[in-house]
Amino acid sequence: MELRQLKYFLRAKELLNFTAAASVLHISQSTLSQQVKQLEIELGTPLFERIGKRIKLTEAGELFHDYALQSVTSANNGFQMLKDLNNMETGELKIGVTFALRQVIATTVKQFLALYPKILVHIVYGTSEELLQKLDNFELDFILSFEEFEKNNSHQYQPLFDSPMVLIGSPESDLKKVNKIRVKDIENLPLALPAKGFSTRKYIDDVFKKKNLNLNISIEVNDIPMLLDLVKSGKYYTILAKTTIQDYDSIIAVPIIQPALMRKGMIISAKDIYEKRAVSEFYKIIDQYTNSPSPVS
Amino acid sequence: MELRQLKYFLRAKELLNFTAAASVLHISQSTLSQQVKQLEIELGTPLFERIGKRIKLTEAGELFHDYALQSVTSANNGFQMLKDLNNMETGELKIGVTFALRQVIATTVKQFLALYPKILVHIVYGTSEELLQKLDNFELDFILSFEEFEKNNSHQYQPLFDSPMVLIGSPESDLKKVNKIRVKDIENLPLALPAKGFSTRKYIDDVFKKKNLNLNISIEVNDIPMLLDLVKSGKYYTILAKTTIQDYDSIIAVPIIQPALMRKGMIISAKDIYEKRAVSEFYKIIDQYTNSPSPVS
DNA sequence: TAACATCAATCGATAAAACCGATTAATAAA
């Protein structure tokens, strides 16, 4: 039994497809097939059930998974910990960010790089769904996102700030006359909203469904700047967290009330993973940012 | 990084001697040397400091140890767990027993084997020191012993019973006239005691030292039956837990008081280790044994 | 139903890597 084989097994279990897993692992399908078989022989029990050309995990495979993951994770953690000892000379930091928190990362990453110029920072934008999967595959150190609806026991959550949802319109719109708006008053406004898959969109849908209100959606877009461009044009309104539009000009935003819609900004990371120094340093900077006098919210 | 290399590292760290470690691992010294070096290169930092022909662990090595151990342990646990699924068809059970608890294991192992005849049981006698080291090397599943003085955070302890310490003499000795004896009355009796290294001996030494009493030791032996033979001969007394002499005839034993000396029988096992079914089944039998109407004590 | 696409297993060959024995160099012990 070797870590190599455990890693192969984990990937095969995840994808339930030897060919695809081999490709991800940059080995041939034949190699993967042989290595898994060898592991099974050593363990004395099959880990996969071969049904025709399909594979599915056996009960033994299911049970073995946790141990294999723990073993691989521990080795990785030890490796990461040692890299840290070299005082972040060669560090790398991979951060997943949802589109809604673009402003948070834009500000903090500059401060971080000023302090630690040798660290290579990767920023990956995506929907929370995409990012959470990458987190589970060890492709990200942490995620900046709004609160998740379904919390997962293998993740840990650090709340950062509360951000009110706002209705956004062009400076020529009727919004200039009010300083707040009720949920039910939004019902008949023509909306441009983030596409399905965005957590903000899911949040909006849930709220309106619960109150039995309709949404008058004209356009769905999976890009926030384009959404705001549409709003600026004057025809449409949109709904976002105030944090999301912090640095945009030429728009008007008013808080939504009855009920007041709030979203929690969060750091999501994987439990049981060694926390690199670069990661904890970044957390500190985010903390400063969110605790400074009304940086967001 | 492979489990093989982590195992090599752990053994080398334990023995601080590549030649000896290689021998235990059944590989050549040159192979061990190369594999450790390769691991060090991959980790980007030396794990051992080479001072002439000596080696000692670097700080990095010290830190890395816990992760390596965790990784290897998890893989082993997964392996053990799967073996268990085969319903103990090929099980093996390794039990360490201190001499003092000979009677406990003698009775329980018979019952266990009657229930699970296919399990191969190894029983290893030794001092607690020897046995604890074997436990840490995964050479034992658990230990039956009296309570340890220095508890170790990587072990877990299950108390079984309390056994009073007794003064033991021949049927012709003056002990027949009394039914208990004070600690300070033992001071001038000629004693045959277990040798240094026995936990019972350490316990006795500690008690007498604390009370500023002398021990009049005539003979030290590292074998309990011989100790009792000497006692039977009439010249000497000895001190043991009552449990230890449970099935011996032709001796007289009286409890020691002021203070009453008691020892706790214990199961000691390693934390974070998968508990085989054979092990939990054995625990059940020991439980029955110690909870039955005065089996020991 | 026939042709095609997809997938895991298997085979033979190759490249990589673990391993060994012998030797060297350093150093501790006698």
Next chain:
DNA sequence: TTTATTAATCGGTTTTATCGATTGATGTTA
């Protein structure tokens, strides 16, 4: 000083991980 002990290194051998090609089984589509 001599001897014994120990880790590193070198060259050669064995083992094994890997690959590409093929097979056979099984879905999928025309």
